[in-house]
Amino acid sequence: MLINNINYRTVWMQDASVYLINQRVLPHEFEIYQSKTFIDTANAIKTMIVRGAPAIGATGAYGLAQAASAFEGENFDNFNEYVNKAFNVLNSARPTANDLSYGLNFVKSKMFIENSITNSKMRAFELARQYADWSAELCRQIGVYGNNLIQNNQNILTHCNAGALACVDYGTALSPIRIAHYKKKNIFVYVDETRPRNQGTSLTAWELAQEKINHSIIADNAAGYYMKTGKIDFAIVGADRIAMNGDVANKIGTYEKAVLAKENNIPFYVAAPLSTFDINSITGDDIPIEERSDEEILYISGLDENNKIKKVRIAPQQSSGKNPAFDVTPAKYMTGIITEKGVIKPNREEIERFVKNSTSFINN
Numbered sequence: 166m167l168i169n170n171i172n173y174r175t176v177w178m179q180d181a182s183v184y185l186i187n188q189r190v191l192p193h194e195f196e197i198y199q200s201k202t203f204i205d206t207a208n209a210i211k212t213m214i215v216r217g218a219p220a221i222g223a224t225g226a227y228g229l230a231q232a233a234s235a236f237e238g239e240n241f242d243n244f245n246e247y248v249n250k251a252f253n254v255l256n257s258a259r260p261t262a263n264d265l266s267y268g269l270n271f272v273k274s275k276m277f278i279e280n281s282i283t284n285s286k287m288r289a290f291e292l293a294r295q296y297a298d299w300s301a302e303l304c305r306q307i308g309v310y311g312n313n314l315i316q317n318n319q320n321i322l323t324h325c326n327a328g329a330l331a332c333v334d335y336g337t338a339l340s341p342i343r344i345a346h347y348k349k350k351n352i353f354v355y356v357d358e359t360r361p362r363n364q365g366t367s368l369t370a371w372e373l374a375q376e377k378i379n380h381s382i383i384a385d386n387a388a389g390y391y392m393k394t395g396k397i398d399f400a401i402v403g404a405d406r407i408a409m410n411g412d413v414a415n416k417i418g419t420y421e422k423a424v425l426a427k428e429n430n431i432p433f434y435v436a437a438p439l440s441t442f443d444i445n446s447i448t449g450d451d452i453p454i455e456e457r458s459d460e461e462i463l464y465i466s467g468l469d470e471n472n473k474i475k476k477v478r479i480a481p482q483q484s485s486g487k488n489p490a491f492d493v494t495p496a497k498y499m500t501g502i503i504t505e506k507g508v509i510k511p512n513r514e515e516i517e518r519f520v521k522n523s524t525s526f527i528n529n
Contacts, residue, residue: 166375174329183228185224186330191367203251206231222262225268229273232248233290307340310504312348314503316350316398320354320398325359325369327402330368337436337503338402339369339373342373346376399431399432407443413511414492420493427498435494442516454491455489458488465477
């Protein structure tokens with residue numbers, strides 16, 4: 166992604182450290198966070214220094230390589246046990262996104278070589294880098310397929326941040342928008358603010374501004390107004406986990422937007438790599454929904470009059486909050502799912518055909 170006219174990835178590894186664009190301080194500051202241990206990396210996922218399903222998948226893969234690197238000893242069984250414990254720590258950092266376990270399993274399933282700790286450590290680093298490169302390429306391919314759905318002069322609605330910041334590069338929902346922009350299509354993006362963490366306001370709008378893509382931020386509650394008045398032609402969101410019947414878990418508020426889009430005859434697409442499909446989730450009822458701290462509801466952060474980031478309480482002291490991070494959108498509200506292999510109809514037969522016939526990177 167372009168940041169101040171320089172290409173960056175959201176996450177990368179150098180030596181034994183994982184480097185992340187710190188998404189908690191955007192858009193007011195651009196900061197690279199250095200994670201020196203796998204515990205730091207797990208905390209970066211948990212505290213949302215890095216977020217977005219593909220991004221935390223790659224971060225988890227790097228974190229497991231970090232863990233392998235940190236092991237001291239000569240007993241291979243102890244090494245294996247240490248890696249398994251690190252796997253569990255990283256995998257439990259956030260529960261909803263499927264890509265986290267996918268990235269971790271990719272590294273873990275292939276890293277152990279001939280009872281050699283040294284070779285296994287080197288292999289873990291190589292695998293993590295392969296996974297990150299593969300993930301970025303999937304998102305680029307999603308952009309190619311998604312661009313074919315976007316017409317010139319269309320107004321597009323997004324929700325949350327499914328851009329390059331949520332991935333290693335390109336994005337999922339923003340990848341088709343990026344490529345449409347590169348192809349000189351005249352498009353305009355309505356960016357949902359996406360309470361409570363405001364990822365639309367702070368992250369999606371920032372990415373679009375960096376690329377000089379025309380956009381405006383709208384309140385979450387305004388999307389229906391713009392749909393009803395004919396201002397929105399196309400809606401596209403990302404996904405954190407997709408069940409085998411096509412139900413999609415994504416940022417809270419996605420369900421509302423999908424229902425509104427169907428009511429107003431607006432195409433509603435989900436963009437996600439095949440790694441986001443969970444073969445163990447038969448329907449959306451099987452997807453775990455993360456409950457986050459109510460502080461995200463009760464407080465808000467921004468720049469004060471001295472251009473310092475400040476957190477302030479906006480709710481009564483006596484009030485508590487409820488904060489589910491995701492909701493599940495039933496498949497019937499979706500037009501299609503844009504993947505690296507093409508656009509899938511949101512039904513079990515089509516999904517099984519794509520997922521089962523796809524050459525899974527984890528099995529190569």
